Amino acid sequence: MNIDFFEHLIHEFELPLQNPVLIFSLILFIILLSPILLRRLKIPGTIGLILSGVVIGPHGVNLLAKNSAVDLFSTIGLLYIMFIAGIELDMNEFKKNQFKSLGFGFFTFIIPIALGLPACYYILGYDLNASFLIASMFATHTLVAYPIVTKFGVTKNPAVAISVGGTILTDTAVLIILAIIVGSANGGLTTQFWMKLGISLSIFLLIIFLILPRIAKWFFNRMDGDKTSNYVFVLSLVFLSAFLAEVAGVEPIIGAFMAGLALNRLIPHSSALMNRLEFVGNAIFIPFFLISVGMLVDVRVILSGYTAIFVAATLSIVALAGKWLAAFVTQIAFKYKAEQRQLIFGLSSAHAAATLAVILVGYKANILDENILNGTIILILVTCVVASFATEGAVKKIVQNQENPDFKEEPEEVVYYENILVPVSNFNKLEPIVDFTVLIKDKKSPYPLNILSIVSNDKDAETNIIQVKRKLEDFVKYASATETGVNPIATIDINISDGITRISKEILASTLILGWPHKETFLDKIFGPKSEAIINATTKTIFFCDFVKPLNTSKKIVLVCPPLTELEDGFAYWMDKILKLANELSVMIDFHAVAETQKAIIKYTKMAKSKTAYSLNLLDFNQYPQLLSNAPFDHLMIFVSARKGSISYHSMLDNLNSTLNKDINDHNILLIYPSVKTSDNKYTEYSDMNAELFIKGVQKVNKIKKGIRTIFKK
Template sequence: MPEVLQISDPVAVFALVAFLILLAPIVMGRWQLPGTIGLLMAGAILGPNALGVLARDQSFILFGTVGLLYIMFTAALEIDMVVLNRSKFHSVVFGLLTFAIPMGLGMAVGRYLLDFSWPATILLASLFASHTLLAYPIASRLGIARDTAVTTAVGGTIITDTLALLVLAVIAGSVRGEMDDYFGYRLAASLCLYVLAILYGLPKLARWFFRNVGRDGVTEFVFVLAVVFGCASLSHAAGSEPIVGAFLAGLALNRLIPHNSPLMNRIQFTGEAIFVPFFLLSVGMLLDVRVFLADWRALMITAAMVLTVIVSKWLAAQISSLFLGYNKAQSRVVFGLSVAQAAATLAATVVGYEIGLFDDAVVNGAIVMILITCVIAPWHVERYGRKMAQHLASAPEPTAAEQQRILTALSERAPSHHLLDLALLLRQPEHGQAIYPITVVQDNGDTTAHVAGAERVLGDAVGYLSQAEVPSTPLTRIDLNLASGILKARRELNATEVLMGWSEESRAPEFFFGSLMENLLRDRDFSLVVLRPREPLNTTRRVLFAVPPEADLEPGFNNGIRLIKRLSRQLSAPALVMTPDKGSDRMFKRMRAQSPDCEMSLGKTSTWPALTSTLKEQYRDGDLIVLMGARQGGLTWKSSTARLSEELAALFPKANMVVLYAGEPRTENPTAVVNPEAGARMV
């Protein structure tokens, strides 16, 4: 190694790595290749076994390990739990096939081609059975992370990796002499306790933290990092590997970190910008070409290992796709996600070398296998993932009347973050529309101080939305009253939803007094959503959705159901629909037919007046109560329904509550022209 080229100054090392992270996607993009390949090649060329510019020291090992765990964690975190529950059979089928086929083919190659002993053969086969979701960030960037095929590949990962690591534990235990009559019982008991502690204990801890401690983005982000790597570090005590702990932590926190939230954006940004690139560079540094030039047997072992893993993973993906009905692009993406070798492969290789089952030839063969599969995987996911994304994008575009625009009314008197969180949950990113925070200042003569205060509120709102990478256009209106200012802005923007806060000074929304509600609801072209926050929305366990009788006969029913189902899906919280028994089956069928999909069940009440008693029986801590309101003059309107929100507010003083008045379908295309660049303040 030419020592003269080596960089030892930590500042210069970090600067070089930053340039590599920056340039790799740019250079690889010229050949239509993913940037991950460029980072792998850079690590191999600049690493200690080639030019020697960068040393694979403890800093690269540390950040590389963090990056690997980050990939597993974010993959589990971004799983659509609705799709996963619906495709559990898919994940099991693929997980078992992608374990059994490489395991069987690997044992044949190891025993009869390479002439290994049976313990070495079984351990070698387990290298092929496991895989790492190296290319998952590409699937996430392409917008296909919630496709059934991608979710199946992610769900199957934990099955095959767990089985492969169990094989590693058993073989290592037998060779080291740790096997006794109670070895299997100890391993099973420790793994069960470990899994149960994470999947059931961690959500309770995280929910308590978000409710009582988490007050800013930095605190929440550091908490997530601490619990994820804490879970990973405890894996060895349970007889597993850290990647399993990181994946389980992602599953445990999945329901508490909405996909469209500032916290999720921080997690993704940190991983993709720092940790994952360090992992790719550290993997590339492992390659040592000199070993193959000195030993022909190493070349044979390497060729056998590379061909075995590619062929077996390809067969597993193809056979699974035939069983599950995936198209060619989905099949190739599943193969790309499951062919990359890294985490469990490295763990098993190191253990096999330490206990004397593997020699230098196998270790270097494993490194080459890791490098080659880490090049194949992102290329496949990038190429065929784009075809999947193009197929999704070829669906008919929504018309101008269907374009979602959310107007969020803010006030100096109440915190705005809860309302903005609700806007993020209800927003449809595919429409590409901004969120419009608005403050209305009453025109009472001297408005200067009030306008300044309103603009401070809007400034905070813009900063908060920018943390989630969501565009926003703040508006300040001066008008005679709140209703008039909101309605004028709504018509000018052609907003489809208006979000408002609940007054903390009464048990009902502040617009329930005087003529404010009547004025707002007179305009039937938008959905009015009122939130009474008591705790962060991401801690919601379940949505209790109260629907008046015959609400499905109202013209705005479908609009309202789509909003609530979107909220339920974003929160990963099942919805319990509560409505009178008469006509409930017809109504629930219409609800199920609306998109998007979410977990829904029907909870009938004997009569509508009996709703309050039924809610008292069903309510549990962490439930979000949603009431579908009725506009005066509609089929479902009654004076008792108009007072119901007040009664529920008094009955459940500590519960999050939402009152929804669904907008009616538009009968003609809007004529309003919206220009987000027209300035942040309108008076």
């Protein structure tokens, strides 16, 4: 029995390993340990994973063989890289730099081919057809170093936007050339071939950019609360798109990237869904792909003879030279900095997936020989190493420049850390409010998100507060999916509005985000609604939210602000939050304001260097009802109001929340009360004897009169 046990154990450890559990365990330990160990040597984690693949692969110690399981995870990882690149692309930045992306795509396509074609034809001695195919391989690149950009948080840099945009342009062009060359080798460049390629690509693009977003929007509206279903649904669309691309005659990586672009606007960058997509990809699938790239490398090829070394060296030098020249020309043409040129070179110099696809297809079609295949494997290792080092060096320089700017956009006294308080009365409506808060929250703020629930001080107070604390703990877990810290607060108070005001002062809250005010009762009309009590009791910025649809399905933001709102103390703060929200949702803003306010909006967006697209519309208070009734259901309606006595207050703003409830109760609505400056009064001991108090008293009396008249009329 013991002999059988040892025989079984020895069999399990025969090389290459066959036990799937053991294989997966080995891969996970490599993913865990290789970046940690190589970090001490200042070697990028990406290189550690590739080198690990070289060591454990069939050409190393042969721990793992290229089997179906490894191929599956490798393919998923490659598609994941392309999808994440598409989904993380800042669409506002991309639109702003679309011509630069086209320019870089042209440079990084034509320059490597211009260098590679004569090098392969005259130096390596291949015929014109093979030389053109190898030269087109130089134009491709894989975003192997993209996880480094994500790690350092510089994905919104213009250099990243044009690099990613250029990737899809050049790879698509090269893969179409590949189809043409293979068709030419097989004698198939007929009219039927061109018609089939054109029609299939047109149908593919139609499905991806017209049908796919509509299906996704419908699904997100129906399954808003089910985060697991949303994640699985997105992955399903990614791999379906990759398959459709293959059917259309191009590589699956094109389909995955296109799916990322199509879903970009529907998945905000700070959302829980985006966090899950990045986490799973960066933890499992993308490292698996990088290890599998290393498994392709056969170091012994270098020792097989002079020809193999010469071919590998020529391919590597020409490939890197072509990409560096393309980055250099791009820097000169668009006046980028040296570190941005290095970042463009780092992102575009790695050759892996598309390169291997081109060479393997050419090899199987007998257009290329074994020397080119072996040389390409060495090329992949060399370029991946160079790309990783170049990218990490560039992003570190960019981050250092960001952290140590030469000048400050704002005066020192404006710098502060926001502290957000979210009071909750209805837990069923808290989830979309938390999602909204995560999208607009300043990531540099050291404060967690404060969620407050107030329990009435009655005989059931102790029982109720225990239940409330349990519910709050659920939202701590929910917010943790976005890596947002939450501070749950449960307290007892006689009056809810007083409790909110008290806690906001205790925690030094800068912003309050509340659910939409309830309908007013008769007592509210006499004594004043709770929302009005909170507004009058604090000078902080207040957001009232009513989200009946997922925010990520919004097509546009319509923002209405009263005259003189730019003179309020909180103007810059709420403008910053709305621009941030629009950028997260990848939508434009329709501002409705008077001419002077429009000037302030233009000035602020320029100062903030906002990339958000917006339009300006002249506001007329008499158009309020028409504006509300004509608003499409998929627009996020934002209204800026003002406290009584503030500089932008207008009588038209009275009862604005009830007007909104009546006219656009099927829309996502946001009502903003900007913060106002507190005036220092040296006679504070007589604060109960002032004109404002008498004015409020007169207003209460008038409300009572109107209420009594209404009763007698009935």
